[in-house]
Amino acid sequence: GAGVSQTPSNKVTEKGKYVELRCDPISGHTALYWYRQSLGQGPEFLIYFQGTGAADDSGLPNDRFFAVRPEGSVSTLKIQRTERGDSAVYLCASSLMQDNEQFFGPGTRLTVL
Amino acid sequence: GENVEQHPSTLSVQEGDSAVIKCTYSDSASNYFPWYKQELGKGPQLIIDIRSNVGEKKDQRIAVTLNKTAKHFSLHITETQPEDSAVYFCAAIFTGGGNKLTFGTGTQLKVEL
Numbered sequence: 001g002a003g004v005s006q007t008p009s010n011k012v013t014e015k016g017k018y019v020e021l022r023c024d025p026i027s028g029h030t031a032l033y034w035y036r037q038s039l040g041q042g043p044e045f046l047i048y049f050q051g052t053g054a055a056d057d058s059g060l061p062n063d064r065f066f067a068v069r070p071e072g073s074v075s076t077l078k079i080q081r082t083e084r085g086d087s088a089v090y091l092c093a094s095s096l097m098q099d100n101e102q103f104f105g106p107g108t109r110l111t112v113l
Numbered sequence: 114g115e116n117v118e119q120h121p122s123t124l125s126v127q128e129g130d131s132a133v134i135k136c137t138y139s140d141s142a143s144n145y146f147p148w149y150k151q152e153l154g155k156g157p158q159l160i161i162d163i164r165s166n167v168g169e170k171k172d173q174r175i176a177v178t179l180n181k182t183a184k185h186f187s188l189h190i191t192e193t194q195p196e197d198s199a200v201y202f203c204a205a206i207f208t209g210g211g212n213k214l215t216f217g218t219g220t221q222l223k224v225e226l
Contacts, residue, residue, distance in 0.1 A: 031212060042216030043157065045213040056211040102214060
């Protein structure tokens with residue numbers, strides 16, 4: 001079946017702008033995760049959804065970052081007033097509710113000029 | 114705090130040789146340890162995982178071993194092939210950390226002809 005998909009694959013924006021990144025999880029997966037990966041580093045956790053609610057948002061770096069999952073499937077990561085330091089690859093993963101195996105999408109490469 | 118250390122950072126082997134990547138973790142109560150392979154421009158791909166109730170798991174040319182007493186786990190790739198060249202990440206889920214993965218810093222594996 002289809003894996004995790006993310007759009008757009010690349011996003012270039014200017015400092016101070018607002019961006020939205022979208023994630024479509026594997027069908028039937030109730031858990032959804034967002035991670036951020038800087039060049040040469042491992043992914044770092046941002047936020048985790050179980051169904052529609054954010055079960056753990058401890059990884060969000062500040063209040064400019066926000067994520068939603070209104071119907072328990074697609075999720076959107078929103079970044080306000082982008083800064084150059086926000087440039088990274090944003091990865092989404094999903095897993096079955098009771099299963100720890102997380103499957104990742106291809107990521108969105110965000111560049112803030 | 115929660116931490117996963119990974120080494121080496123780079124590894125070069127001849128085709129057909131074995132490759133071993135090692136990780137150590139800080140929380141003795143961790144119970145899930147996946148390994149991911151990431152190719153350039155792609156998201157991490159789950160290749161094998163191990164849970165704390167077993168000491169070793171194999172899948173064709175790939176094996177993972179876990180030593181809970183020493184708090185380390187290793188990835189073993191036998192009969193390496195050029196297509197094994199990629200960045201490999203170990204990860205762990207820490208007790209009390211929800212379902213979020215904490216990643217190592219990655220190992221760039223190069224399989225030379």
